[in-house]
Amino acid sequence: MATYLIRRLLIAIPSLLGISLILFTVLALAPGDPFSEMATNPNVPPEVREAIRASFGLNDPILVRYLRWLSAMVQGDWGFSFASRINVDTLILQRLPTTLFVVGSSQILALCVALPVGIYAATRPYSVFDQIANTLAFVGFSLPTFFTGLLFILIFSVSLDWFPFVYRSDIAATGWRWYWEMFRQAIMPITVLGLFQAASYTRYVRSSVLDVIRLDYVTTARAKGLSERKVTLRHITRNALIPVVTLVALQMPAVFGGALVTEQIFRVPGIGSLLIDAILANDTPVIMAVTFVFACLVVLFNLIADVLYGWLDPRISFS
């Protein structure tokens, strides 16, 4: 196992290098440039626009810019934001706690809803509970988050006046009040995101439990006289978890990357909104840093998922 892990980690280095080169090329070739607002401003003469472009090294060939970026990155310098004139790592670190909290909580919420509901629904297929759970799940992923988010705001902020809908990263309160305020402002984004995610998880859980539940070994387990609870948890769920692990591993990088639409609606200062602002302002160093960290997490969680498959089903071997 240890040699397998070391080998995979070693392979990850060249593969990440390859990914970073492609990312950089895509960003460099993508249309738009960081100084677009300047272009409509009659106060800025063309030669100054050119000077600014040159001072940020935008006129060099792509490969030169990539190598410059790479050597800086290796030395721990993540680059310098065009838009904020600040180091990129500072910018990301400012956003990271909020993102981890909001998106992480929503993922936990999604799993807490999807696992019990999905398993229970699958053990009683086509029962009333199953039908209701299914219908809600379909509603859940037929409606995009921009829509449910707005619906929540109209109901809970405008009509009922229960929660604020502008998320503030600095709450001017201490002690339990701080937790209360934090809860009030975080509940809507977490719920919107969590339920959207839970809708699709529920479907996957239900489907894979259904696949397993009719197999002969489950019947055998029941015949041995094991309690229904034990059969469901030990025999069925463990074997049904492979697709769920795959999906969670796919979603984990997003806990870092943030959730774009939800962050915009509730003004959550997360990495997702940093990325979209950077993209709209064509702030390449920020886009590159965020996507590269994201890529590292994608590769890492793919590896973790592979290890987990081996644990869930010991017959899976990676020789």
Place this chain on the structure above:
Amino acid sequence: MKDTEIRGLIADVKEGSLSRRSFIKRMAAVGIAAPIASQILVWNDVAMANATLPYKPTKAGGAGPLKILLWQAPTLLNPHFASGTKDQIASRIFYEPLAGWDKEGNLIPCLAAEVPTKANGGLSADGTTVTWKLKPGVKWHDGKPFTADDVVFTWQYAKDPATAAYTTGSYKDIKVEKVDDLTVKVVFTQPTPFWADPFVATVGQILPKHRFADYVGAKSREAPDNLKPIGTGPYKFTDFKPGDILTGERFADYHIKNQPAFDSIEVKGGGDAVSAARAVLQTGEYDYAWNLQVEEEVLKRMETGGRGKTSAVASGDIEFIILNTTDPNTEVDGERSSVKTKHPTLSDPAVRKAINLLIDRDSIQKFIYGRGGTATASFVNEPKQFKSTKLKYEFSIDKANKILDEAGWKKGSDGVREKDGKKLKYVYQTSINAPRQKTQAIIKQACQKAGIELELKSVTASVFFSSDVANPDTYTKLYCDMEMYTTTQPQPDPERFLNQFTSWEIASKENKWLGRNVSRYSDPEADKAYKAAQGELDPAKRAALLIKVNEIFCEANVILPLLSRTRVAAAANNLMHDHSGWDVDSWNIAAWYRT
């Protein structure tokens, strides 16, 4: 009017029983010009500024926090690097210029003791120098005094091309001299009728020499103050998270003793305009939201909530359509829409005239922009003395059909008009923005009824407004038949704004499409009038020349103005605020208060 009477009135102004404006009006009635009347008040220690917002509170502080919501978040706080309005608004809370513009287009002194005039010796007769008297006793947030050295330094800082300041255009061709500690002289290389640009409003915010002296030129980006400003403004910097939130607290030593009224300020960014309006008008989470490009229908409904109100002020921004008279489908010397080509159908003035008649400006205003714009046929609308009175608009499908019939454009079997095998089919391009797409739909429908077929195209704003040489979809490339966007007029003077109607500014491959004349149309008469206006010191003659430039382009139906845009803001019911279409929303933020 006797001395004693004037003194009595001044006392009334001080007590607040008479507004500054009525004082100035009364003075004008007895033949004392407004600038002089305003200086009478200065000499008598009445707080400057606030021509448009009478300031009621008697002492500074005590009104709690002021919460502002910008739906685009500020990303940096150095006004000379501010790439967008959002950054300028944020930095103006901490830094101040010598003077700013109020909503009526009047110059209001801020760090200057008075506005330079010919009468007070501030302006030379030949129009080449401006002498600014600075306000005494002004302190930076760290306690150091503000002097002429800071003003001269700001010029040195911004003019250095290596600094790469966005404001450099206002400083690179001038000279600034220190006369004494509280006087500076700006010297222009040629007579400059519009002198109120350097050190004024958004481009004019003064930086402290003692904080920035080591960061001129290439090192400018390393200055710690780029993100932690120390200025002269009404609020002191507390904390800033780029793209998210900015906080400040009241500056106790502010140079207007009874200002500001609020104890702290918070500027939150992000989200979209509709939900920003909602947070002020419906839930009351914030006191003020800026630049509400929200459909009238939606805005009206939110206002019924009763928690806030919206206000609109005039600006020089204009939403307009360009009809391309060059050919966007033929490539000559590596560029399309080259001035060497002629558009197969739009070069016919009759077609252009017909299209102008097919724009239902009144409906576009009434149903889409509402208070956000006023239908117009003139490219320049503000300040009023520069607006053409001759230009009129009309919406008539019948007249358009008649003009096209007369010009020989006959409807084909598909309902599209044609002549000599050339069809009236156009690509109509704009940036992605809900009101613009609705405007496109309205115009498309009217054109259809007159036998003109439009293909609508929308380009994402970050690409459309970029200066990317390789991209065919930027607005300066004009690789389409019709194009619509808003162009901003940064000052209450249209001279620099109108350079987009001159032949030497035509965007082409040669100038990497950075030229300001996107329409590519030119007229020697317009060039001549523009050049004459640049050196004309008589305001009336100058205005006439600039109006002529405007009329030549509008009458040729190359430029079809749609709406003169206003700036719409929302504020809590109890907030007294003052925003201006000629300056950033926070230009007079020291004078905001709560009732």
Place this chain on the structure above:
Amino acid sequence: MAGSTLASPSVDPVVAAPASAPVSPGRETWRRFRRHKLAMISTFVLAFLVLGVVIGPWLWPIPINDIDFSAQLHGPSWEHPLGTDDLGQDILARMMYGGRISLAVGLAAMIVATIVGVIIGAFAGMSRKYADPALMWVTDLFLSLPQLPLLLLVIYLFREQLKALFGVEGGVFVLIVVVIGGLRWMPVARLVRAQFLSLREKEFVEAARAQGATKLRQMVAHILPNALGPVIVAATIEVSAAIIAESTLSFLGLGFPPDIPTWGRLLFDAKDHLDSAPHWALFPGASIFLTVLSINFIGDGLRDALDPRRVI
């Protein structure tokens, strides 16, 4: 997991095919499918939706872009059965016209994403040598690519060429299907690969291998049918995701021209009027929901019909 230890080999569909087959497998599947009530109802609902958007615009007299400022935001009435939007345009006409595109994009993108995902996932899951790391590298790469700049790049590089090749709407359609399908196959690939890793070690596959089944036959005939559960779920989610993604694309200028009212776009335009004109959002939302729902039940029915272990 699907295909876990089977008690008796006779249950395995392929290893021991029934000795006598009175009807062909196709007809047998159809017979079983018809027994699945929800699947049959769903087939009719989907057929109704498809017919509605295909024939509807021919029958309904009001054009989609007929602006009428006197009828802004009217609720459902006889004249406008689904109400009007903020320019007074008829929502029924717009829904039917835009539905063609939404349905076509949703289904086509789902098919592209599923097929690409299944093929890549299957090959990666079967490989015991270099194909797996290589294909997973490609998957990781696609997962990491920032979509927005990539989309802008794609428009910029290919729009004009495709427009010349397929015409305005055709070119955009091909582009959108390729883009949505091409950017959304990765979860399917990962799911299929994970299933394959587990299934390829099972006894029935070993048995097939022992009987000399080629690798391709093992994949297609033995493992794939047992790995379909998550694929069907992914495919139904894909349909709604594609319909909504299409509207996001048109905001980037990549989608259809702004005057074409696809369902996703209608939903987006309606959101700011949700409190005063809920009908505007309700109908497109319900249509997307019905489409997803019926596709899912059809998928369920197909799986049950194809699974010989189930007695129907």
